[in-house]
Amino acid sequence: MSLLVTFVIIVVVMTAILGINSYLILLERKTAAWIQDRVGPNRVGFDLGLPFLKRLTGGFHFWGLGQPIADGLKFLFKEQVVPAHVDKVLYFVAPCVAVITALLSFAVVPFGPTPTSANPDVFPFVIAPNIDIGIVFVFAVSSLAVYAIILGGWASNNKYSMIGALRSSAQIISYEIPLGLSILVVAMMTGSLNLEKIVARQAEDGFFGWNIWFQPLAWLIFFTAALAETNRLPFDLPECEQELVGGFHTEYSAIKFVMFFLGEYTHMITVSYLTAILFFGGWHFPFIAEGDSTYPGATAVKILVLAGKAALFIFFIMVLRWSLPRFRYDQLMRLAWIVLIPLGLLNLVFAMFVRHWELSRWWLLPISVVLFVAAGLIGTLVSTQEKRVIGHAHQA
Amino acid sequence: MPIKPEEVRWVAPPRMGLWERLYIPAVLQGLGTTLSHMVRPAVTQQFPDEEPKLPPNYRGVHRLNRDEQGRVKCVACYLCATACPAHCIDIVAAPSPWPDREKYPEIFVIDELRCIYCGMCEEACPVDAIELTTLYDLTGLTRREMLFDKEKLLSVYDQTAAAGTDPPRTRRGRLGPASEPLVPINQLGPSSGVGANAAHPSDNRTDSERAVAAKASSEA
Numbered sequence: 135m136s137l138l139v140t141f142v143i144i145v146v147v148m149t150a151i152l153g154i155n156s157y158l159i160l161l162e163r164k165t166a167a168w169i170q171d172r173v174g175p176n177r178v179g180f181d182l183g184l185p186f187l188k189r190l191t192g193g194f195h196f197w198g199l200g201q202p203i204a205d206g207l208k209f210l211f212k213e214q215v216v217p218a219h220v221d222k223v224l225y226f227v228a229p230c231v232a233v234i235t236a237l238l239s240f241a242v243v244p245f246g247p248t249p250t251s252a253n254p255d256v257f258p259f260v261i262a263p264n265i266d267i268g269i270v271f272v273f274a275v276s277s278l279a280v281y282a283i284i285l286g287g288w289a290s291n292n293k294y295s296m297i298g299a300l301r302s303s304a305q306i307i308s309y310e311i312p313l314g315l316s317i318l319v320v321a322m323m324t325g326s327l328n329l330e331k332i333v334a335r336q337a338e339d340g341f342f343g344w345n346i347w348f349q350p351l352a353w354l355i356f357f358t359a360a361l362a363e364t365n366r367l368p369f370d371l372p373e374c375e376q377e378l379v380g381g382f383h384t385e386y387s388a389i390k391f392v393m394f395f396l397g398e399y400t401h402m403i404t405v406s407y408l409t410a411i412l413f414f415g416g417w418h419f420p421f422i423a424e425g426d427s428t429y430p431g432a433t434a435v436k437i438l439v440l441a442g443k444a445a446l447f448i449f450f451i452m453v454l455r456w457s458l459p460r461f462r463y464d465q466l467m468r469l470a471w472i473v474l475i476p477l478g479l480l481n482l483v484f485a486m487f488v489r490h491w492e493l494s495r496w497w498l499l500p501i502s503v504v505l506f507v508a509a510g511l512i513g514t515l516v517s518t519q520e521k522r523v524i525g526h527a528h529q530a
Numbered sequence: 531m532p533i534k535p536e537e538v539r540w541v542a543p544p545r546m547g548l549w550e551r552l553y554i555p556a557v558l559q560g561l562g563t564t565l566s567h568m569v570r571p572a573v574t575q576q577f578p579d580e581e582p583k584l585p586p587n588y589r590g591v592h593r594l595n596r597d598e599q600g601r602v603k604c605v606a607c608y609l610c611a612t613a614c615p616a617h618c619i620d621i622v623a624a625p626s627p628w629p630d631r632e633k634y635p636e637i638f639v640i641d642e643l644r645c646i647y648c649g650m651c652e653e654a655c656p657v658d659a660i661e662l663t664t665l666y667d668l669t670g671l672t673r674r675e676m677l678f679d680k681e682k683l684l685s686v687y688d689q690t691a692a693a694g695t696d697p698p699r700t701r702r703g704r705l706g707p708a709s710e711p712l713v714p715i716n717q718l719g720p721s722s723g724v725g726a727n728a729a730h731p732s733d734n735r736t737d738s739e740r741a742v743a744a745k746a747s748s749e750a
């Protein structure tokens with residue numbers, strides 16, 4: 135029975151994710167257009183160019199909402215170009231790895247209320263409920279996604295793809311560390327790695343129990359590192375169109391290319407859900423979705439609240455893309471190794487102090503701010519510009 | 531030649547203060563910029579539904595002007611074909627059937643696909659027979675269709691003249707300088723040829739052009 139339920143949940147969630155993905159691509163294009171004072175895709179309706187459907191819809195274009203369907207069909211029916219110089223097996227394995235890892239990591243992410251010790255008979259809105267290593271599982275699986283990029287870059291047998299793949303591996307290895315450090319703090323505060331427990335804990339404490347109040351710094355580190363993990367701008371060095379002509383996916387086309395894309399967008403959804411769950415109270419929202427709300431439809435409201443929070447972060451990531459320029463590679467590495475990792479470590483140490491002496495959690499807020507400003511101060515004092523200033527010697 | 535070290539000027543980037551080193555304020559400022567653009571009305575002109583607002587001196591499809599009697603104005607002098615940087619004008623001249631000119635174009639073809647719409651032909655033409663109109667949406671199913679011949683170019687003239695969309699630079703209806711009788715030199719002003727205030731009726735140069743010309747002739 136429960137196997138059947140799980141199966142149904144898997145089918146529903148996977149379908150929803152794939153559907154949402156295609157509309158996220160439309161949203162991304164629309165966001166780009168709005169930010170650039172354009173209109174964006176608004177011509178493709180649901181008639182797919184078929185005369186009888188055209189008559190049915192009256193030729194109305196539905197503000198471009200048919201675009202994802204048209205795009206998907208186009209990619210499906212496009213010619214499968216396989217360059218002669220690629221490693222045939224790995225070339226096909228890579229996009230599959232991208233999709234599988236991305237979808238798999240969503241398995242332990244709760245997308246609605248889940249049973250807790252307080253009210254155990256809630257329907258579990260998660261594919262694999264009650265996994266105690268939840269968050270570790272997510273990052274273990276999603277960092278496998280780097281194999282997709284490395285394999286894709288390697289199998290393409292192309293210098294640009296190779297450089298993209300190399301960049302990606304270095305980037306993901308570097309950013310795993312701050313990512314882990316920032317999550318450790320949250321796990322330590324809750325005393326569990328289980329995502330459902332982390333949400334339940336925040337929901338119990340109400341609006342001012344959300345982790346963001348105690349861990350703004352951890353959130354910042356988490357979000358930055360997560361952007362780097364998902365290869366989103368400003369950290370999209372593996373694919374940067376301008377220097378690497380697309381990087382690891384240069385040689386990919388048609389449905390194989392789409393699979394890389396799906397992987398990236400699924401990652402984005404997972405990261406946004408995780409941000410909402412780890413730092414912003416999950417499905418909790420003051421008054422309308424409290425832990426003890428039992429009015430009819432409360433479950434639906436909770437699911438929507440969580441989805442809304444995640445949607446906000448997805449939108450934020452998209453706006454960020456058009457606001458920040460891409461990092462240079464040395465800047466990217468420097469940010470990870472000499473800013474985020476020390477900051478994350480110090481933050482962790484201070485959180486340990488607070489836990490050890492059982493101080494109020496509110497101590498963590500000023501500590502975060504002080505750490506952040508101190509990092510800025512150190513950066514100002516020990517500026518790396520000295521190196522270039524030596525050049526002035528020639529001028530004399 | 532190698533660059534000498536003392537010729538190299540090193541430029542240090544401006545030092546960043548604490549506020550800039552925190553980066554978050556700058557990121558927020560950037561987000562503010564992008565978000566403020568999101569609520570602005572789009573500048574997009576939705577082409578087939580909406581006519582684009584072109585500047586009046588836009589250079590689009592060519593036309594061949596007609597003279598007062600409705601004949602093609604071109605005298606087949608090949609100046610436009612010579613001036614054309616894209617070599618897209620093909621003219622075959624023939625003895626003119628009319629007594630007032632020697633030649634006329636028997637065939638006059640412009641390859642609109644090859645044309646770069648630079649307007650050189652219009653500038654070169656001594657009798658102002660060829661002009662670029664503001665028509666921009668020319669389409670065709672074949673390359674052959676995009677070879678505009680004399681009849682088509684004349685019909686472009688008829689269309690634009692009827693619609694009142696003459697290019698603002700046009701001199702249609704007025705004769706070009708080369709097709710006018712020579713003015714005897716003693717009828718011109720004292721020292722300047724065509725002075726700033728003694729503008730020839732067919733002279734529609736701008737005031738500044740006239741001033742330059744007057745200056746040049748007084749210096750000579």
Ligand code: SF4
Nearest residue numbers: 614645646648649651
């Ligand atoms: S506009 Fe320029 S390129 Fe076109 S026909 Fe005239 S001279 Fe040639």
Ligand code: SF4
Nearest residue numbers: 604605607608610655
């Ligand atoms: S320059 Fe003018 S008159 Fe001479 S051939 Fe061209 S269009 Fe005809």
